[in-house]
Amino acid sequence: MIFNKPLDPYDFFLQSEDKKSHILFSFKDIELERSKSINYLVHIKDDQFAGQVEIWIDHEELYNFMEGLLKAENSEVKLIHLKAMSTEEFEMTFVDQKMGHYEIAYSIMNRRYLKNRLIETTLKGSFDYDSEFLNQLKESLKGIQKLLS
Structure with missing residues (x-):
């Protein structure tokens, strides 16, 4: 499954250089009154x-992630993090390898109950990000920030 365009204006998509891996953030909901945050279904294929x-994702977390990406090209920022409000559920780090080349490391965990037992399933991995899509990612994040403002 490879996407050329996100499905929704508030979706965003990260693809590996070899086109075998991706992370798709599909917009689900938004909370603006109590705690500004945005709800995503995150699908990872590695x-x-x-x-x-x-x-x-808390709006400040998303803002810091976006700011990190914007500053990374002009500074010595080496790690750029994005975490869910429940950090054990989702964590992603952009690792600046050199001159705009990034590796994406991720971890997701799903919890469910089965016969009165808690079952936890974790998927961790990393892939080289296709930085050809970096500007498109930045523009998507700016649109999402406007939605949360």
Whole structure:
């Protein structure tokens, strides 16, 4: 499954250089009154592995992630993080390898109950980000920030 365009104006998509892996953030909902945050279904496909989790991201976390990406090209920023409000559910880090080349490391965890037992499933991995899409990602994040403002 490869997307050329996000499905919704508030979706965003990260693809590997080899086109075998991706992370798709599908917009679900937004909370503006109590705690400004945005709800996504995050689908990860990493070569032969796949998983998904529904998460909430605080608007400040998303803003800091966007600012980190904007500053990374002009500074010595090496790690740029994005975490869900429940950090064990989702965590992603852009690792600046060199001159606009990034590796994306991620971790998602899904919890469910089965026969009165808690089952936790975790998917962790990383892939080289196709930085050809970096400007498109930045523009998507700016649009999402406007929605949360």
